Amino acid sequence: MQYAIFGKLPRRADFIRINASHPAALELDCLIASSLRLMSDTDGWQERFLSAPPSSIFFRSRDGRWSFLGAIRPSQDEAGRCYPLVAGVITAEKTSNSSLASYLLANELFLSGLHEHLTSAMENAVEMLACRQFFEEEHPISASSLADLEPLAQQLMSRYNNCTTVQELEMLLQSETPTGLDHLLLGFAFHAQLLRRFKSSMPAQCFKLPLPSGTGEGILMAATWVGLYQAAIANHDQPPLRGILLFPDVDQRMILAPGDFTEHMMALAFGHDADQSIYIHPQDSNTPWHSNHEWAEASYVIGRQLSNSRLLLSQLHDILNGIAARIS
Template sequence: MIGCFGKLPSSADFVSLHGAAEEVCEFDAWLQSSLAAMRYRDDWQALFDALPMCFFTYRARNGNWLLGGLLSSRDASQRRYPFFIFQLLKGDDSTGLVNPFTLGELFSAQIKPMLHQAVQGADCTRLFERIKALRPLQGQDLDLFRRVHAKFLHDFSFTDVARALHGSWPGFDSATALAHLQLGRASLLGDFAGGIELPLPAERGLKNPTADLWLTWLARMSEHRALPAVSLLADDFMHPQLYCFPARHASCAYRLLSGCADPRQHLELLSPLTTVPRLHDYDRPLEHVIDQFVDALDATPV
């Protein structure tokens, strides 16, 4: 199922195509709580309007997934709320989902211009027709892109990823980044109501695979090897980032995206450390570096 929900300048209220689905209602409530948590600021509307497009994954309580993209918008009365286009993946179909951003790359490319045109006042009827014409992901797509992700983990090293990250994040240091992840393990295993901020390369061919790399890394660190409940890929032109929220009750997404979150609400990988971080064999394939990292975690008390 493919649909949309949110506010548009061409409508006086919410617009919806399959927006009454249980999973969409859940995601809507999550967005509403995140937006409400930022409204205490006098400049919240300006912060909201300036945010980049985000591509998202959301795991509903029933085990189904939403994949899609969202963009800050408003209705005809200037009331702010995002507009998003989504695709629903049933839990049975998405079993073993490990690489949602690579899997949804074509879908994201198709909906990106639609989102821009929609928030600029495009006709809703024509927009709905274009959304209905989109091809939903099939089981064979999941199998194919799961193999693509496995090949990426086998063929690329962490040195390759770090080199790509330096173009957008010159201060990225491999040892420091992984040390931050290690220090954040207790939060990940606990009931952490914040988010994790992860840098991505601006290079088009590596942005989504690196996002899925971070998701795989976090899943391996989690108690049940599960992907974070919610992830947002902020598609900033020069400084893309991935924001992961292990718990659905986290309400700090918009504060993180706009850079006004309390430091206790997020973990990030770029700030310097006072201790000397542990070194890993970064020239080995990514799958090996992840295994080495997780083995070291398992040998360290939380």
């Protein structure tokens, strides 16, 4: 386990690299650079970049050996050259889809503190020393602390799922998107089915999901979405999620990438107006699974269950597990 910091600061001319030679940091750096090259072909990209909100990122390396959890702040150097300031921790990849929800929740305070330090560093370059000290002395991500934090996060998720109804989730979803909860959850399951069948032949796409305002509530809802995704693909040998972007404070949304995490998705962190084709639209009748007889059966089952406004999230998990088990 180690930390990495790289990117630009407004009052410095150089490119900052602290522990940034790790393969996972280099891969993320290359992905960010590719996303900026993509954006640079459009007018006004620098203004959009600099006005983009901060984001949190979970990123798995392409070889599956490493994961990066950290914060991203759009920035520039003193000459006005745009590049974000990125900081996070790199761990040997042991986080399965099933444990990712509690992993995110366990690190809520870490991400919040990291964003504060990056804000200070951008306002005063000297504060970068404090950011480095935060990693070396104060950050809660360690083998021993996670051993304590993750069980607590799992308990919190369990209590939340046992007292929260699907109606609350539907209200959040309806306020931001035309997609119904039934279509979204079946989209999780049937898109995963296509990934299993066609693997690298599948086009890289992602889900865009709403979050409530506020960092704490945003992380909890992000963990909830990840948990529901896991329930919808249970009982299958599914490739791990490659990337997650969180925008809890301003845009109140998250990006969830089941397959490849591309420069088009990375550019969403920098205000890029992406083509709608990179998003999975579960409500679209043209999606391939809408003609699948298994989808018709599953749609009937989940539709009937969701008509019960008192249905709890914990019960929904069980329903999704059952549906996932029946999808070939």
